[in-house]
Amino acid sequence: MAQTTPRAAPVVLRLEGVEQLYDGKIRILGPLDLEVRDGEFLSLVGPSGCGKSTLLRIVAGLLRPTGGVVRLRDRPLGGVNRSAAMVFQSFALFPWLSVVENVAVGLEAQGVGIRERLKKAEKYIDLVGLSGYERAFPRELSRGMKQLVGLARALAVEPELLCMDEPFSALDVLTARTMRDLVLDLWASPAVTTKSILLVTHSIEEAVAMSDRVVVLKANPGRIAETVELKALPRPRRSDAPAVRETVDRMYALLA
Amino acid sequence: MTRRLSRSLPVDLGLVAALAVVLLASLFGGSFLRPYDAPELEPSPALLPVYLLRSLARLGVAYAAALVLALAVGHLAARSPTARRFILPTLDVLQSVPILGFFPAAVGLFIGVFGGSALGVEVAAVFLVFTCMFWNLAFGVYESLLTLPEDLQMAATQFGVRGPLRWSRLILPSVLPTLLYNSLLSWANGWYFLIASEIIAVGPARYTLPGLGSYLAQAVIAGRHDRTLLALGLLVATTVAMHLLLWSPLDTWAERFHLEETGDHPRTPRVARVLGRSRIVRGITRSLVIPLGQQALGVAGRVLDFVGRHGRAVGILVALGLPAAMAYGGYGLYGLFSGRPLAPEVLGLPLDLFSSFVRVSLGVVLSAALAVPLAHRISRSPERRATAVAVIQILASVPATAFFPLIAVVVTWGLGMNAAAVLLALSAMFWYVLFNVVGAAAAIPKDLVEVARGLGLGGAGYMRRVFVPAVAPGLVTGCVTAWGAGWNAMILCEYLETGGRVLSVRGVGATLARATYVTGDMQVVAASLASMVLLIILVNRLFWGPLYRQVAARCKMEA
Numbered sequence: 001m002a003q004t005t006p007r008a009a010p011v012v013l014r015l016e017g018v019e020q021l022y023d024g025k026i027r028i029l030g031p032l033d034l035e036v037r038d039g040e041f042l043s044l045v046g047p048s049g050c051g052k053s054t055l056l057r058i059v060a061g062l063l064r065p066t067g068g069v070v071r072l073r074d075r076p077l078g079g080v081n082r083s084a085a086m087v088f089q090s091f092a093l094f095p096w097l098s099v100v101e102n103v104a105v106g107l108e109a110q111g112v113g114i115r116e117r118l119k120k121a122e123k124y125i126d127l128v129g130l131s132g133y134e135r136a137f138p139r140e141l142s143r144g145m146k147q148l149v150g151l152a153r154a155l156a157v158e159p160e161l162l163c164m165d166e167p168f169s170a171l172d173v174l175t176a177r178t179m180r181d182l183v184l185d186l187w188a189s190p191a192v193t194t195k196s197i198l199l200v201t202h203s204i205e206e207a208v209a210m211s212d213r214v215v216v217l218k219a220n221p222g223r224i225a226e227t228v229e230l231k232a233l234p235r236p237r238r239s240d241a242p243a244v245r246e247t248v249d250r251m252y253a254l255l256a
Numbered sequence: 257m258t259r260r261l262s263r264s265l266p267v268d269l270g271l272v273a274a275l276a277v278v279l280l281a282s283l284f285g286g287s288f289l290r291p292y293d294a295p296e297l298e299p300s301p302a303l304l305p306v307y308l309l310r311s312l313a314r315l316g317v318a319y320a321a322a323l324v325l326a327l328a329v330g331h332l333a334a335r336s337p338t339a340r341r342f343i344l345p346t347l348d349v350l351q352s353v354p355i356l357g358f359f360p361a362a363v364g365l366f367i368g369v370f371g372g373s374a375l376g377v378e379v380a381a382v383f384l385v386f387t388c389m390f391w392n393l394a395f396g397v398y399e400s401l402l403t404l405p406e407d408l409q410m411a412a413t414q415f416g417v418r419g420p421l422r423w424s425r426l427i428l429p430s431v432l433p434t435l436l437y438n439s440l441l442s443w444a445n446g447w448y449f450l451i452a453s454e455i456i457a458v459g460p461a462r463y464t465l466p467g468l469g470s471y472l473a474q475a476v477i478a479g480r481h482d483r484t485l486l487a488l489g490l491l492v493a494t495t496v497a498m499h500l501l502l503w504s505p506l507d508t509w510a511e512r513f514h515l516e517e518t519g520d521h522p523r524t525p526r527v528a529r530v531l532g533r534s535r536i537v538r539g540i541t542r543s544l545v546i547p548l549g550q551q552a553l554g555v556a557g558r559v560l561d562f563v564g565r566h567g568r569a570v571g572i573l574v575a576l577g578l579p580a581a582m583a584y585g586g587y588g589l590y591g592l593f594s595g596r597p598l599a600p601e602v603l604g605l606p607l608d609l610f611s612s613f614v615r616v617s618l619g620v621v622l623s624a625a626l627a628v629p630l631a632h633r634i635s636r637s638p639e640r641r642a643t644a645v646a647v648i649q650i651l652a653s654v655p656a657t658a659f660f661p662l663i664a665v666v667v668t669w670g671l672g673m674n675a676a677a678v679l680l681a682l683s684a685m686f687w688y689v690l691f692n693v694v695g696a697a698a699a700i701p702k703d704l705v706e707v708a709r710g711l712g713l714g715g716a717g718y719m720r721r722v723f724v725p726a727v728a729p730g731l732v733t734g735c736v737t738a739w740g741a742g743w744n745a746m747i748l749c750e751y752l753e754t755g756g757r758v759l760s761v762r763g764v765g766a767t768l769a770r771a772t773y774v775t776g777d778m779q780v781v782a783a784s785l786a787s788m789v790l791l792i793i794l795v796n797r798l799f800w801g802p803l804y805r806q807v808a809a810r811c812k813m814e815a
Contacts, residue, residue: 092411106415
């Protein structure tokens, strides 16, 4: 399937020679180069200890790499990445804030007025299907619903890049599948402006089912083993489709 | 946004200051600026409400100061490893040192600074109450910030939550439950030391501030049991009222700030479900405490961010001021000892120290022996725990003097003043152990309890294999605190004046009290204080520290 993919799609985020040393000696990650293009769904997979989460924290600007540069549309990243928003494996919701306050917290931090931020929060709560739960507190929600709040909170700041750190790992199998479909629907929906997604996962099946491109990482130190283009794989991807199964098998072989 | 905040900060501060000034001015009238003439207190019971209000104002001001400072210091210690290296040992030493012993020096300082006016004595009293409220608040803030999940902090950072918003949305909410719990302790402490801080005696000079504590102390000294009981009743009624009107609604509101997602802890209305059923409590919670709480969070966030941003300046100020103060103190000490030969009391200090040491140690052992089984009984149901915490707090805030009638009984029975002193000390020490053990017992994972039950571990087996190991870290923490409190109590309970009689036993506390209140011999004061502090720090370093590390290594619950 030799499609003429628009290779020239602008780059949202570029890592150049990024590396992370512990104590100035022990190499955890890199050096590696990576780019996320506009409108791309990119996944990072790899065994535990390959530095996936470290990499994601560097992208989000929560961790300053010991070497290399992170560029946002060619501007080097200084502090926290304001054009990215993060979804956490542990949800990381504020237990003392209601659903709507949790979703609006990023907007509040940006100084958006109360009326506008409530309107926006409502919109994204509605989009993830949590209407009616605005006044609920996180402890009253199921794990799946908590992660929906986490997703709405990230989307509500309308970031250029959505970063997700093992977002489905703490959920049961059925909930995880529903959530994956929801994320793909939102990604395709015109109501959501965020079109570039960076997903960190340890599940090859998940990466293959969702992404345009998968970067496979190796451990000790974390570095890129292989990059697999999946843009050509038709969507929606059913896990029992032969093409999908063949891709998954191929990637298992890569990781072994 | 930032501009709006920075403009509203002075307004907020100004409002708070204006409110405080109006409140204080109306309470104390013009007496501030007159030279202080140390009046005897009018003993008429009709004046008790006025005395109570004045004492409450003192405690309130001290508490507010302790709260703000504890938040700033605790946060700084949790955030900056450099600051932590200075703050933690300082707090540790200061909280285990008998604050009461330093009262005369502090009072002298404040009275001097304020030119001998009543304001100086007021400030001194507030400062004394502050010192006994501050430490556990600061430690509480520090510890709960250490356990704040990293993901939550990262999420806050990622979504740009910083400055005042970070305080009001992340830091304050996360420390609130601990802060409330420790506030109960602080207030109990404050009431306990109120007596010592409202009658301030330095040698022959005696300053009496009108207040409930001084009224109580006067009644005891005069041997008027009717007035003593009346004042005590008022004190207990006040603590109960504060529970009903303040702590209980706050506690209900703070439910949502608990971090743990499961467990029976957050769901149970503590401080007795009974109180939660009261329509008054619920009404106050809904209409007053919750809106006020939200507002307070916002204002506090702005103030604390302001304080936090100037943390470095404050740090530098302290770093410069502390050595200067120490040098000044050292010079004063040198003057005390070089000018004249040692007083006979100074030579008797080793024996004094030994007998006090025996008393305090006995107090710790007794406290632990009583607290563990009691905590086990209390912690079997969350509701019971709630009620118990309320009752304990009320009991703990009843000052040692309340037990004077009991002392009289013990003395007449012929058990002697020694037993009486240990009993009195217990009244100050026991609660720390119980509070800590109850807290640790509440944190025992439910799974563990269920596994033990499934294996048929009951009674003694459960105590030995599950309960005692699980509460051991808390028990040691409680014992360390009680140990410090015990030394403090020695000053109060080794030397008593009641109904014209003086009851005293041999001990460093008695020596210190006599030197402070009777002879005014500063050499003896300095020597006994110094030796006491030295002994306490030595035992902390050589015994409690290693013990805690061992116990923690074996018995800490892993997440």
